[in-house]
Amino acid sequence: xxxxxxxxxxxxxxxxxxxxxxxxxxxxxxxxxxxxxxxxxxxxxxxxxxxxxxxxxxxxxxxxxxxxxxxxxxxxxxxxxxxxxxxxxxxxxxxxxxxxxxxxxxxxxxxxxxxxxxxxxxxxxxxxxxxxxxxxxxxxxxxxxxxxxxxxxxxxxxxxxxxxxxxxxxxxxxxxxxxxxxxxxxxxxxxxxxxxxxxxxxxxxxxxxxxxxxxxxxxxxxxxxxxxxxxxxxxx
Numbered sequence: 001x002x003x004x005x006x007x008x009x010x011x012x013x014x015x016x017x018x019x020x021x022x023x024x025x026x027x028x029x030x031x032x033x034x035x036x037x038x039x040x041x042x043x044x045x046x047x048x049x050x051x052x053x054x055x056x057x058x059x060x061x062x063x064x065x066x067x068x069x070x071x072x073x074x075x076x077x078x079x080x081x082x083x084x085x086x087x088x089x090x091x092x093x094x095x096x097x098x099x100x101x102x103x104x105x106x107x108x109x110x111x112x113x114x115x116x117x118x119x120x121x122x123x124x125x126x127x128x129x130x131x132x133x134x135x136x137x138x139x140x141x142x143x144x145x146x147x148x149x150x151x152x153x154x155x156x157x158x159x160x161x162x163x164x165x166x167x168x169x170x171x172x173x174x175x176x177x178x179x180x181x182x183x184x185x186x187x188x189x190x191x192x193x194x195x196x197x198x199x200x201x202x203x204x205x206x207x208x209x210x211x212x213x214x215x216x217x218x219x220x221x222x223x224x225x226x227x228x229x230x231x232x233x234x235x236x
Contacts, residue, residue: 006133007032097229098128105203105222106130109215112181113204116226117142117149119197124149126176131204133177140173144197147171152188153197158216159188162208178204185209191223198227 005014007028014026027033098116106114113131117124126132126140145154148169152159164170164186172178185208189201201223203211211219 008034008134094230095128098226099130101222101226101229102128102130105201105219109203109218111203111209112206113178113183113202115202115204116199117202118199118230119153124153124197124200126173127199129176131178131181133175136173136175136177139175142171148186149188149200149202152190152200156190156192158190158219159186160211161186181206187211187219189219189223191227193227193231198230201226 005016005026006012007014007030009032010028010030012028012030014028016024016026018024025033102114102116106112111131113129115129115132116127118127119125123141123143126137129137132140142150144150148159148161148164148167148171150171151169161167161170162185164183170186181204183204183206185205187203187209189203191198191200201219203219
């Protein structure tokens with residue numbers, strides 16, 4: 001089933017065209033266009049894609065996070081963490097920050113879906129998502145122990161499910177319109193503030209996906225930046 005990507009401006013179906021081995025351009029008849037990193041499904045059938053595009057995190061001379069690019073490039077680039085860190089401490093509202101976080105995280109890790117759920121004292125509420133329908137924000141809710149997301153919080157540890165279709169805990173929300181993806185692998189990283197649940201960072205792929213130690217470390221830093229961004233805005 002072909003994935004449908006809707007325009008963020010008018011909601012119409014967008015057309016996609018590969019720009020190079022790592023990017024696709026999405027265009028809408030309304031004139032809006034954007035670039036995205038090729039999703040996992042595209043990379044899986046791309047003979048030029050190499051797992052070396054996700055190499056370990058290192059530091060540059062100034063102490064900033066950097067990521068070594070493909071071996072044939074010999075250059076380093078400042079990793080998304082610095083951008084997200086700046087956003088987290090900016091005066092942007094929380095929803096804008098969370099949306100930027102999920103978009104940049106999905107692009108950096110080559111994922112089809114990245115979402116953030118925050119605990120409101122009763123439910124884990126979907127607050128931001130790259131990939132899921134935006135009308136689901138604030139509506140998709142889970143209790144602790146419910147779904148893979150809630151189970152990760154209950155277990156107080158990350159959960160990796162290689163095939164969600166084989167896991168009875170998987171919870172589907174019609175409003176997210178995720179049926180267009182046929183999700184395969186899901187990784188839920190719970191966020192805690194001391195002993196209290198705070199939220200969950202969800203990562204999803206349409207192909208079976210494993211995560212390296214460096215990618216998991218990357219997620220832990222993103223989770224901490226989300227925690228800091230929310231706490232800072234609650235104090236304001």
